[in-house]
Amino acid sequence: ETGVTQTPRHLVMGMTNKKSLKCEQHLGHNAMYWYKQSAKKPLELMFVYNFKEQTENNSVPSRFSPECPNSSHLFLHLHTLQPEDSALYLCASSGQAINQPQHFGDGTRLSIL
Amino acid sequence: ILNVEQSPQSLHVQEGDSTNFTCSFPSSNFYALHWYRWETAKSPEALFVMTLNGDEKKKGRISATLNTKEGYSYLYIKGSQPEDSATYLCAASGGSNYKLTFGKGTLLTVNP
Numbered sequence: 001e002t003g004v005t006q007t008p009r010h011l012v013m014g015m016t017n018k019k020s021l022k023c024e025q026h027l028g029h030n031a032m033y034w035y036k037q038s039a040k041k042p043l044e045l046m047f048v049y050n051f052k053e054q055t056e057n058n059s060v061p062s063r064f065s066p067e068c069p070n071s072s073h074l075f076l077h078l079h080t081l082q083p084e085d086s087a088l089y090l091c092a093s094s095g096q097a098i099n100q101p102q103h104f105g106d107g108t109r110l111s112i113l
Numbered sequence: 114i115l116n117v118e119q120s121p122q123s124l125h126v127q128e129g130d131s132t133n134f135t136c137s138f139p140s141s142n143f144y145a146l147h148w149y150r151w152e153t154a155k156s157p158e159a160l161f162v163m164t165l166n167g168d169e170k171k172k173g174r175i176s177a178t179l180n181t182k183e184g185y186s187y188l189y190i191k192g193s194q195p196e197d198s199a200t201y202l203c204a205a206s207g208g209s210n211y212k213l214t215f216g217k218g219t220l221l222t223v224n225p
Contacts, residue, residue: 002156043202043215056212090156098145101159102213
């Protein structure tokens with residue numbers, strides 16, 4: 001139990017569907033992150049939120065839309081995805097100090113048909 | 114964008130062997146170096162965060178060192194056990210302490 005919970009664990013969707021991934025943390029952290037893990041590639045940072053404000057958008061296509069309503073919850077809204085978007089999506093949270101590790105959820109395995 | 118390299122890509126050792134892997138990163142504009150352990154079907158688990166040149170950290174049979182001047186970190190596992198089998202990820206931050214750039218990882222398999 002890492003304190004970071006992601007739902008759903010698995011998601012299969014068509015290219016025209018709209019779905020959302022959810023992440024929740026009960027660690028009192030103020031920074032939250034979305035990462036993408038594609039096969040044979042390193043973990044890629046997508047978005048960073050700090051105190052509910054987006055501080056990093058790593059050139060992510062607009063078909064991925066993050067939302068952070070409060071410091072404990074982070075969503076990733078998906079719309080009109082492409083087959084190459086099939087991947088494992090990981091959420092993480094951390095404290096503010098430079099020496100704080102990130103705490104990861106188990107991820108959502110996303111498959112686009 | 115940082116370039117973080119890990120070697121080797123994969124490693125098979127026998128139970129009881131000691132082993133080590135390398136992480137290299139740009140030495141300029143360095144903030145912190147993270148090591149994570151990622152077992153299959155689980156979430157990445159933080160092992161160490163190091164910030165100062167010469168830092169050494171230890172957690173049981175696992176230890177890590179940091180050289181920020183030359184841009185590398187070593188992770189050591191003493192007396193490997195089958196339960197140490199996992200992918201070991203390193204990540205560096207530079208320029209922003211929230212933005213981590215990950216390497217591709219070293220996949221360790223410990224044979225009983």
